[in-house]
Amino acid sequence: MTKEKWGQLRQRLLKTVGQNNYTNWIEPIEFRAADDGIATFDVPTNFLGNYVSQNFAELILHELKTEDPSLRRLQFAVPTPVGAGADMPQAPQPVQSSAAMRAVKPAANTALTTAPLDKRFTFDTFVVGKPNELAHAAARRVAEGGPVTFNPLFLYGGVGLGKTHLMHAIAHELRARRPEMNVLYLSAEQFMYRFVQALRDRKMMDFKEIFRSVDVLMVDDVQFIAGKDSTQEEFFHTFNALVDQNKQIIISADRSPSEIKDLEDRVKSRLQCGLVVDLHPTDYELRLGILQSKVEQQRLNYPDLEVEAGVLEFLAHRISTNVRVLEGALTRLFAFASLVGREINMELTQDCLSDVLRASERKITVEEIQRKVSDHYNIRLSDMIGPKRLRSYARPRQVAMYLCKKMTSRSLPEIGRRFGGRDHTTVMHGVKRIEELKTQDGQIAEDLELLRRALEE
Numbered sequence: 166m167t168k169e170k171w172g173q174l175r176q177r178l179l180k181t182v183g184q185n186n187y188t189n190w191i192e193p194i195e196f197r198a199a200d201d202g203i204a205t206f207d208v209p210t211n212f213l214g215n216y217v218s219q220n221f222a223e224l225i226l227h228e229l230k231t232e233d234p235s236l237r238r239l240q241f242a243v244p245t246p247v248g249a250g251a252d253m254p255q256a257p258q259p260v261q262s263s264a265a266m267r268a269v270k271p272a273a274n275t276a277l278t279t280a281p282l283d284k285r286f287t288f289d290t291f292v293v294g295k296p297n298e299l300a301h302a303a304a305r306r307v308a309e310g311g312p313v314t315f316n317p318l319f320l321y322g323g324v325g326l327g328k329t330h331l332m333h334a335i336a337h338e339l340r341a342r343r344p345e346m347n348v349l350y351l352s353a354e355q356f357m358y359r360f361v362q363a364l365r366d367r368k369m370m371d372f373k374e375i376f377r378s379v380d381v382l383m384v385d386d387v388q389f390i391a392g393k394d395s396t397q398e399e400f401f402h403t404f405n406a407l408v409d410q411n412k413q414i415i416i417s418a419d420r421s422p423s424e425i426k427d428l429e430d431r432v433k434s435r436l437q438c439g440l441v442v443d444l445h446p447t448d449y450e451l452r453l454g455i456l457q458s459k460v461e462q463q464r465l466n467y468p469d470l471e472v473e474a475g476v477l478e479f480l481a482h483r484i485s486t487n488v489r490v491l492e493g494a495l496t497r498l499f500a501f502a503s504l505v506g507r508e509i510n511m512e513l514t515q516d517c518l519s520d521v522l523r524a525s526e527r528k529i530t531v532e533e534i535q536r537k538v539s540d541h542y543n544i545r546l547s548d549m550i551g552p553k554r555l556r557s558y559a560r561p562r563q564v565a566m567y568l569c570k571k572m573t574s575r576s577l578p579e580i581g582r583r584f585g586g587r588d589h590t591t592v593m594h595g596v597k598r599i600e601e602l603k604t605q606d607g608q609i610a611e612d613l614e615l616l617r618r619a620l621e622e
């Protein structure tokens with residue numbers, strides 16, 4: 166094994182683990198040497214080393230074995246400064262110059278290291294449209310680092326809609342504007358991991374002190390701690406201590422606080438007491454704007470490639486699932502076009518992206534329908550799914566059941582289960598009722614049409 170070989174192998178890992186994991190965890194580690202069946206990697210912090218070892222070691226070993234089958238195990242070590250210890254097998258490797266690495270503070274301060282930030286995720290590269298304008302404005306406001314006005318800022322939305330991008334953008338901006346501020350960004354999973362590590366190492370006092378000493382705490386994907394009682398408890402205390410000191414907290418999740426199951430009520434209510442903003446699913450215009458901006462970025466790598474008129478519009482129309490898929494499709498298109506030496510036109514797009522286009526054929530989910538219908542009738546999702554029989558909840562519920570039956574391939578019992586465990590006969594009755602009303606009640610017919618169009622967008 167050589168460093169060059171590792172450089173090639175990790176490109177293969179990029180495909181397996183995805184860009185985010187790659188940037189956060191694989192890129193910062195550096196192959197040092199292989200000896201006696203053990204491959205050693207330099208890592209910037211113990212935390213990162215432990216994380217990679219627990220989550221990616223098998224995958225990495227698998228790739229390394231294709232090059233050197235005698236390898237049996239991996240080890241991760243934080244390099245000591247030159248001359249600092251006789252037991253290190255080699256002098257330390259120079260620290261990589263990627264932005265992800267620069268984001269990591271020195272190993273001595275392990276406990277306070279922030280998770281690596283993606284240098285591409287800035288406000289400049291974030292395209293704003295109607296679905297995300299409020300979230301963007303709120304993120305901008307907290308990124309100014311001025312007096313805390315809403316605490317916490319809670320950003321939520323479906324997969325790949327830009328939550329992490331906005332969180333990183335806030336952290337980048339705060340670093341630039343207020344370098345004296347102690348900004349800690351990490352995922353809820355990392356919070357739990359550090360908490361468990363502190364318990365194991367009997368360093369709870371250090372843990373508490375560190376988390377209480379930050380100026381801005383940013384926790385991504387907080388839904389992860391649902392159902393994890395001790396982590397929630399600790400998170401709750403950390404949260405309260407920071408709010409009491411008037412320190413800014415920014416949280417993201419894939420759903421609103423009230424919709425996160427197995428989250429204690431006191432945590433839920435704490436999370437709701439600041440500003441809760443929703444990143445809505447993208448609309449056509451936003452997708453087109455994002456594609457145009459990403460094409461500009463691709464041009465840096467492929468200055469000679471042109472995109473024929475109509476291709477971006479086609480992609481924005483056809484790939485409406487999430488921005489990550491859209492971005493991946495574009496990257497692939499550019500790489501493919503440059504490899505085969507063709508221009509990016511409709512024909513090449515169809516050839517190169519046939520699988521993505523097939524997979525993106527609009528699959529509407531029960532959750533999407535429930536969310537759209539509850540928004541439309543201005544009721545809470547939990548009331549629509551819950552047991553209340555009031556007409557103001559029951560009618561939207563029936564509308565949603567009807568749409569689920571017509572627009573998804575779910576069976577009646579499955580739909581019943583998603584509506585608070587109702588029986589399939591209840592769903593059948595609801596669907597029938599709406600079918601009748603559709604012909605008698607103009608308002609219902611109009612609502613159905615509006616909702617159908619919004620869902621198909």
Ligand SMILES: Nc1ncnc2c1ncn2[C@@H]1O[C@H](COP(=O)(O)OP(=O)(O)OP(=O)(O)O)[C@@H](O)[C@H]1O
Nearest residue numbers: 290291292323324325326327328329330455488489
């Ligand atoms: N408005 C936008 N402008 C530019 N890029 C965007 C926008 N929204 C999302 N993206 C891009 O889409 C990709 C996915 O975004 P991100 O990782 O922030 O999603 P997420 O909401 O955190 O998703 P997940 O729930 O999977 O963690 C990123 O590469 C991000 O840069």
